[in-house]
């Protein structure tokens with residue numbers, strides 16, 4: 689077995705995170721450069737150091753994938769979601785999940801849309817594998833450049849500004865619950881109306897991606913919607929009991 693494979697096996701034992709389910713070339717490149725920056729000559733030494741120093745472990749978790757997020761990422765797609773949200777809430781409150789939510793822009797965007805455009809009861813579960821990004825998400829404080837995609841009227845209504853920092857108002861935050869969850873290992877919530885999972889499956893191997901999509905299908909109630917990222921569309925929808933209802937949007941079929 690090669691050294692990187694051995695590292696991934698031991699890392700799995702140490703953290704419960706199976707790196708072999710991520711695309712290898714990207715992962716190996718990223719982690720090798722991080723290891724070199726920390727001045728470890730090989731992966732066994734690096735792993736041993738990680739056992740002693742949790743900060744090295746947190747740093748690695750941080751670098752495993754890119755954490756970058758944006759409010760209303762691809763605004764035209766959020767626009768397509770508005771009539772769907774109205775339909776989904778015809779009979780009751782919306783139960784939504786923002787999976788791999790990073791620093792919170794995605795669930796807060798949904799929360800603002802629900803308040804401003806849909807005006808029906810809702811709750812949002814927002815999860816990520818990385819504890820650090822979830823702390824930032826819970827704080828809900830963003831720099832000027834991070835709010836550039838928020839329409840000016842929403843910025844005025846749903847944020848408060850202090851110096852160069854914008855804080856998401858409690859009225860938006862109170863609908864969102866943040867929690868740690870590993871999409872490749874942990875249980876999925878059930879009976880959801882909407883799952884948003886964007887820009888993370890791209891890092892997974894094809895096999896892991898299919899497994900995750902199948903778990904999302906299991907997490908949705910019949911008629912529920914899965915909203916995915918730009919390069920994460922999938923073709924054999926029938927395998928998962930889903931059908932495409934728009935670009936990047938899939939609907940769970942009735943049994």
Ligand SMILES: C[S@@+](CC[C@H](N)C(=O)[O-])C[C@H]1O[C@@H](n2cnc3c(N)ncnc32)[C@H](O)[C@@H]1O
Nearest residue numbers: 754757758788790817818870871872886887888
């Ligand atoms: C590029 S961000 C996506 C943020 C947001 N969904 C968006 O599209 O703007 C990718 C996120 O996936 C998270 N992530 C990576 N592997 C994960 C896993 N196995 N389970 C849950 N989250 C994971 C990372 O911590 C990171 O915050």
